[in-house]
Amino acid sequence: MKKNASQSAYLHAYESIRDKVLNGEIAGGTKLVEEKLAKDLGVSRTPIREAIRKLEQEDLIQDKRVVLPTEKDLREIFQVRILLEGFAARASATYMSEEAIEELQKCVDIGRNGTTEEIMKANKAFHEIILDTNNNKVMIKIMDRMQSIIYLFRKTVVYHKRPHLIDEHEQICNAIRNRNPEEAEELMKKHLEADLAFFLHFMGQD
Amino acid sequence: MKKNASQSAYLHAYESIRDKVLNGEIAGGTKLVEEKLAKDLGVSRTPIREAIRKLEQEDLIQDKRVVLPTEKDLREIFQVRILLEGFAARASATYMSEEAIEELQKCVDIGRNGTTEEIMKANKAFHEIILDTNNNKVMIKIMDRMQSIIYLFRKTVVYHKRPHLIDEHEQICNAIRNRNPEEAEELMKKHLEADLAFFLHFMGQD
DNA sequence: TCAATATTTTTTGTATACAATTTATATAAT
DNA sequence: ATTATATAAATTGTATACAAAAAATATTGA
Numbered sequence: 001m002k003k004n005a006s007q008s009a010y011l012h013a014y015e016s017i018r019d020k021v022l023n024g025e026i027a028g029g030t031k032l033v034e035e036k037l038a039k040d041l042g043v044s045r046t047p048i049r050e051a052i053r054k055l056e057q058e059d060l061i062q063d064k065r066v067v068l069p070t071e072k073d074l075r076e077i078f079q080v081r082i083l084l085e086g087f088a089a090r091a092s093a094t095y096m097s098e099e100a101i102e103e104l105q106k107c108v109d110i111g112r113n114g115t116t117e118e119i120m121k122a123n124k125a126f127h128e129i130i131l132d133t134n135n136n137k138v139m140i141k142i143m144d145r146m147q148s149i150i151y152l153f154r155k156t157v158v159y160h161k162r163p164h165l166i167d168e169h170e171q172i173c174n175a176i177r178n179r180n181p182e183e184a185e186e187l188m189k190k191h192l193e194a195d196l197a198f199f200l201h202f203m204g205q206d
Numbered sequence: 207m208k209k210n211a212s213q214s215a216y217l218h219a220y221e222s223i224r225d226k227v228l229n230g231e232i233a234g235g236t237k238l239v240e241e242k243l244a245k246d247l248g249v250s251r252t253p254i255r256e257a258i259r260k261l262e263q264e265d266l267i268q269d270k271r272v273v274l275p276t277e278k279d280l281r282e283i284f285q286v287r288i289l290l291e292g293f294a295a296r297a298s299a300t301y302m303s304e305e306a307i308e309e310l311q312k313c314v315d316i317g318r319n320g321t322t323e324e325i326m327k328a329n330k331a332f333h334e335i336i337l338d339t340n341n342n343k344v345m346i347k348i349m350d351r352m353q354s355i356i357y358l359f360r361k362t363v364v365y366h367k368r369p370h371l372i373d374e375h376e377q378i379c380n381a382i383r384n385r386n387p388e389e390a391e392e393l394m395k396k397h398l399e400a401d402l403a404f405f406l407h408f409m410g411q412d
Numbered sequence: 413t414c415a416a417t418a419t420t421t422t423t424t425g426t427a428t429a430c431a432a433t434t435t436a437t438a439t440a441a442t
Numbered sequence: 443a444t445t446a447t448a449t450a451a452a453t454t455g456t457a458t459a460c461a462a463a464a465a466a467t468a469t470t471g472a
Contacts, residue, residue, distance in 0.1 A: 009456065033423070044457040045424090050259065057263045059347075064424095076344040083289045138282040141265075142348055215426065239453070250427040251454090270454095 010047035013037070014054055021055075021066050022151055028068035032061065060148045069149055071200055077146055078196040082189050084139055085131065089172060089188035092133040093181040104129050104173045111166035120158050126169055130176075130188075153199050162198045216253035219243070220260055227261075227272050228357055234274035238267060266354045275355055277406055283352055284402040288395050290345055291337065295378060295394035298339040299387040310335050310379045317372035326364055332375055336382075336394075359405050368404045 017037065020026045032052060034045045041048070055061040067073075096104075107129070110122035131143055157165065168191040175184040223243065226232045238258060240251045247254070261267040273279075302310075313335070316328035337349055363371065374397040381390040 035423075046456050046458090049256075049424090050455095053256065053259055073344075076342045079293075079342055080290070080344050080348065083293055084286070087285075087289055136282045136285055138279075138286050138352075142286065146344075241453075252426050252428090255454090256425095 008047070009041075009043040010050045013041055013043060013047045014051035016041055017048075017051055018055060018058075018060065018148065021060055022148060026066055028066050030066045032064050032066065058145050058148050067149075069152070071203060073149075074153065074196065074199065074203075077149060078192055080142070081146070081150075082192045084143060085127065085192060086185045086189045088131045088134040088139070089176070090181040090185035092130045093176045093179050093184040096130075096133045096176055100129055100133060101173070101177050104176065108166060108170045108173055111169060116158060120154065123154060123158060123165075123169075130172075153195075156202055157195060157198055160198075160202065162195070164194070168194065214253070215247075215249040216256045219247055219249060219253045220257035222247055223254075223257055224261060224264075224266065224354065227266055228354060232272055234272050236272045238270050238272065264351050264354050273355075275358070277409060279355075280359065280402065280405065280409075283355060284398055286348070287352070287356075288398050290349060291333065291398060292391045292395045294337045294340040294345070295382070296387040296391035298336045299382045299385050299390040302336075302339045302382055306335055306339060307379070307383050310382065314372060314376045314379055317375060322364060326360065329360060329364060329371075329375075336378075359401075362408055363401060363404055366404075366408065368401070370400070374400065 017026070017032070026032075034048050034052070038045045038048045052061060052064070056063075060067060104126060107122040107126040110118050111126075114122060131140060168187065172184060172187045172191060175187055223232070223238070232238075240254050240258070244251045244254045258267060258270070262269075266273060310332060313328040313332040316324050317332075320328060337346060374393065378390060378393045378397060381393055
């Protein structure tokens with residue numbers, strides 16, 4: 001009866017649906033029908049429902065439809081990101097360990113020499129290291145929930161090779177290494193504002 | 207078959223369980239057993255499960271147990287609150303309408319003359335008016351999710367009649383009326399820090 | 413033709429059954 | 443008595459059935 005899958009049907013469904021949304025296999029605006037998804041994944045509706053609820057919490061789905069984030073949505077997410085990550089950058093200048101700073105530097109290096117796939121990962125890690133330094137589970141959870149939508153966004157930015165992105169990371173890294181909280185926060189805010197502006201630029205074109 | 211309740215079983219279950227947790231009817235640390243809750247509320251396990259999932263998202267439940275927030279949890283929540291509400295207070299000084307400022311003043315007045323129940327509501331409204339002024343759905347949702355735990359906290363503060371609480375609200379209201387963003391933000395941060403300190407004081411005693 | 417209403421179909425919400433898992437309890441061996 | 447192992451009980455995860463609600467389609471009257 002139970003599939004030989006190593007994980008629960010619910011988790012499998014959650015990840016599967018999320019991935020399909022993130023890589024565009026399920027287009028924005030699509031209505032998700034429980035029975036159809038259940039059939040596709042070879043499970044019953046029960047785990048599908050739970051997966052959908054979770055995705056709704058992450059705002060990737062809104063009443064059974066895959067979201068199509070508007071410009072306003074993005075601005076709102078970034079307003080929050082700027083507050084939280086700006087704060088985290090400031091704290092990092094005071095609290096980050098030398099080892100973590102090395103990790104951060106590695107992310108910058110990969111940003112210069114890695115493959116697109118590697119760069120994606122490194123950019124995510126860069127922001128995560130800074131956030132984790134502040135050691136606030138609530139904050140981490142909030143950022144985690146926004147991650148899916150941010151992922152959609154980050155893909156575009158890296159794919160289109162935004163100018164100065166890695167330079168900005170390096171500047172932030174240096175400000176942290178030099179233990180300059182004000183500068184670290186300011187640079188992080190500028191960095192995120194530039195990210196947002198760049199993305200909105202591409203949104204307008206499609 | 208269907209109860210004559212005006213709302214869905216799921217919503218009824220959600221609200222019912224949440225309220226029982228908030229008013230202490232279900233003590234912190236209690237393991238929630240689906241079947242028991244289902245029997246109590248006269249529904250099946252299905253809507254109970256959904257309700258529990260939602261409450262888990264709000265951090266009121268963590269793997270089937272009612273949370274017992276630690277001091278660290280509270281500090282973390284307030285670190286976020288201070289960032290978001292501080293920002294909202296600053297924005298309010300610039301954008302809040304005269305009518306909304308009147309509403310804010312009313313909350314202060316009720317804080318001075320109302321019943322405990324009325325004061326609770328007015329204090330909640332005070333913070334909501336400021337947050338709503340910034341008109342950021344993402345922020346509102348984040349605060350909403352923390353609301354349950356904040357409620358547990360606010361009850362204590364009002365019940366014990368924290369000194370200066372309403373004075374601080376009035377100061378914030380005045381800073382907004384005087385269109386002074388810096389001061390509004392600073393006062394809000396101080397206000398929330400005082401709230402936190404007061405609550406931690408009582409936590410230590412029990 | 414078009415709007416209004418009825419009818420059918422699809423989809424969701426809820427209850428229930430049962431298997432899988434976890435947790436508690438009892439039994440045996442040292 | 444204490445640990446190890448077996449057994450039983452409780453609890454959760456999943457599948458399925460069916461009723462309620464929502465959405466789509468057809469039908470009627472102007």
